[in-house]
Amino acid sequence: MIQEKIHQTIAILKEKGVDLWLTFVRESDTVHDPSLDFILGTSVTWQSAFMISAKGETVALVGSLDETNIRSRGLYAEVIGYVESIKDPLLGVLKRLNPQKIAINYSLDSPLGDGLTHGMYELLMGYLSGTPFAEKIISADGIIGALRGRKSPAELDRIKAAIKLTLDMFSRVSGFIQPGRTEKEIAGFLKEELKKAGVTEAWDPDYCPSVFTGPESAGAHAGPTDRKVEGGHILNIDFGIKLNDYCSDLQRTWYILRDGESEPPAEVMKAFNGIRDAIERAAEALKPGVEGWMVDKLARDYLVSLGYEEYPHALGHQIGRFAHDGKGLLCPKWDRYGKLPFDKVEEGQVYTIEPRCTVKGYGVATIEEIVVVTGERCEFLSPPQTEIYVV
C-alpha cells in the first residue's frame, strides 16, 4: 500500500507542478509526522529526509544506523546513510535534483499537513541558508491533502471493513441500552466489543465511545459518566474503531420511552427527522468541485430554518488513518478553520456528515454517517439511520 501511495504522490506532484516533496523528520516515534505513514511505514531516529520528485526520483537520507531498516523496505531507489551531520549530503542531493519548488510539511490550516516541527523548520532553513534552495520552500499541504484524501481502492476497502464492524457493535449495544444503565456501563459494553474483536478505538480512548444520555449530558467530546439512562432521555453514542490502520466514526441516536409513552414526543421526532433530512440534503450537494462551506451551509441553514441553534462545529470531516483526516472540511467560514472551508471536494474523499440539534429537556439528537465522493456525487458507506431507535 505504501508503494501505491508513493506512486500516487508522483502523479500529484506532476498535477500540482511541484518538483520535490521533502519530508524532514527525527525521532519519529516521539513527535510523529503523520505523512510518514504513507511514504515510509516505519520510524527513524536521527534527522532524516525523504524526497520524492515529480520525475519519480526517490531518495532517503538517514542516520547510518537506520540505513539497513530503510533499505530493507525497498521503497526508495536511493538510501544514503550519514554519521555526523545531514547537512552536506542533503545539499548534495538537492543540487543533483535541482528542484524549482521544494514542498515541506507545514500548514496553517491543515493539522495533518503540519507535521514539521518548528525546531526542525529552523534547522532545515539553517542548512539551506546561503543556497538558492532557501527561496524555493513552499507548503506541502495541497500535496498531503490530496494524498490523504484521494483513497485508493485498498484504502476504501479498509474503511468499509471498519464501518461494517462498528455497525455490528452498534446493533449489539442497542440491546444493552435500558433505563438504569449508566453511560459508563454502556461504554464498557463497547469497550468489551473492541477487546473481543482485537481492534482499538479510533480516537482518544477516554471518550471513544462517547455516550450521552439526557438533557444534562456534555453532548460531545467527553467521557461517559455515572449518569443513568431514564425514560424521557435522548441517548446518543459517538463511536469509531481503527481496523487495519483505518478508521470509522459514526453516531446513532436512541429515545427512551417514559411510562405510558408509546412513541417519542413530537419535539424529539422533529429534531431527529430534521437531522436525518439535513444529512440527506448535504449528501445530495456533496460532489467534486463544491467547496466544503457550501455543504455545511445547506445543513446549517436548514436546521436554523427549523428553529434550532447553529451546531457549534463542522458538518463533517474526512476520515482515513485518523478519525479526523485529510485537509478539506465541511465547515463554516469561521476563523478557527482558516482556509479549509474553501477547499474543493474531490473524488475519492471520504467524509462524515454529522449535524446536531439540542432538544431542551431531552438531550442531543445527532446522527453521523460516512460517505465517499464518487465521480459526480457521493455514496453512503454506512446505511443511514432513518428512524430513531426506541427503547
Add this chain to the structure above:
Amino acid sequence: MIQEKIHQTIAILKEKGVDLWLTFVRESDTVHDPSLDFILGTSVTWQSAFMISAKGETVALVGSLDETNIRSRGLYAEVIGYVESIKDPLLGVLKRLNPQKIAINYSLDSPLGDGLTHGMYELLMGYLSGTPFAEKIISADGIIGALRGRKSPAELDRIKAAIKLTLDMFSRVSGFIQPGRTEKEIAGFLKEELKKAGVTEAWDPDYCPSVFTGPESAGAHAGPTDRKVEGGHILNIDFGIKLNDYCSDLQRTWYILRDGESEPPAEVMKAFNGIRDAIERAAEALKPGVEGWMVDKLARDYLVSLGYEEYPHALGHQIGRFAHDGKGLLCPKWDRYGKLPFDKVEEGQVYTIEPRCTVKGYGVATIEEIVVVTGERCEFLSPPQTEIYVV
C-alpha cells in the same frame, strides 16, 4: 501523576526565571505534542492553549466542545471555551497574566522539546503580532527537559517495574536461543511474552525486539530476519517494553559455541569485557553537573584504546514515557546532536549506557544498562550483565 508534574512545572518555571509556559496545540491525537502527556493526559480537537505560570496560575483555553472534558480533569483552575477563534480569548488571558517571558515548545536540539509544529508557530505569531507578547517568546526546551528528566518517585517506580519485567523476559528467551533458530523466531518468542503480559513494545514494533546474530547482521535499528543462529555467532538483542506508560530499553549479548569450543574465543571475550568495563567507567563518571559528552568520551576513548572503531551513536539516552526521552544525552560533540552534549546531568534523570564493539567475523557485542542519577553518583536500575551468556 499529572497534578504532580504540573506542580513540578511551577517549581521549574521559578527556578529558570520564566513567567509563563504556553503549550499551543490542535488535533492532538494526530500530530501529538508529547508535553501534553505531562500536563493534560487527554486530547483536544481545536486550537488550544495550556498555560502554566511561575506564580502557579493554570489556564486552559479550548474549543467549546472540548470544554467539559478538560474541565472534568480538574487540572486547570480556569478552563475557557471558545467557538469561532482562539485569538481574542488568548490575548485576553495574556494581558491579564502579563508575562515577561513566554516559553513555547520548540527546540533545535531536543526532539521532545519540539512539539509545536511550524504551522502552529506561524499561527501563534500571527495572533501575537502587533502586541508586546511577540517579543517575549522563548524556547521551552529547558523547562520540558527538566520536567521529563527529573523523575518523580512514582515515575521511577514505573520504570523499575518495566525493567524488571523485561529482564524476566530476557531470562526466558535465553533458554530458547539455540543453533538453527532464526532471528525472527527469537523475536517471535519475545512478542509472545509481550502478548502474555499485556504490554507493548517500547519503540517501533518492526524492530522491537531487534535480534542480531552473526557477522552479517545489521547490528542496530533493523527488524529480525530469517538468518539462523550458528556456532561462532555473537548474538545480541535490543528490547524494551512500555508498562503503565513508562519504558525499559535493554541489550544483552550471547555467544554460540562452535563444535569443540568450550568457551568464547579471545577476541569475543576481549570485546565483551571491553564493553562491560566501558559501562563501569561511564557509570562512575555519571553524576550531577557533568556534561553528557564527558561521559560519552570516557567510554568512547576507552574502547578506541582497546583497538575498536568508535561506535557510531551516543553512549546513552534518557528513558521515560519514550525509550528515547528527556533532553540531555550522553553523546559526542557531533553536529547531529546540536547542543545536547553540553547539557548538564541532573539528579533524577534515568539514562541508558550502551557502547558497542564490532568483532570481525563474529558479530556485534553490546550491552545496554539503565541507571538513575542520584545526589552524588548514579545507581544501576538493571543488574548489569557481567558475563557473556554462552549457548
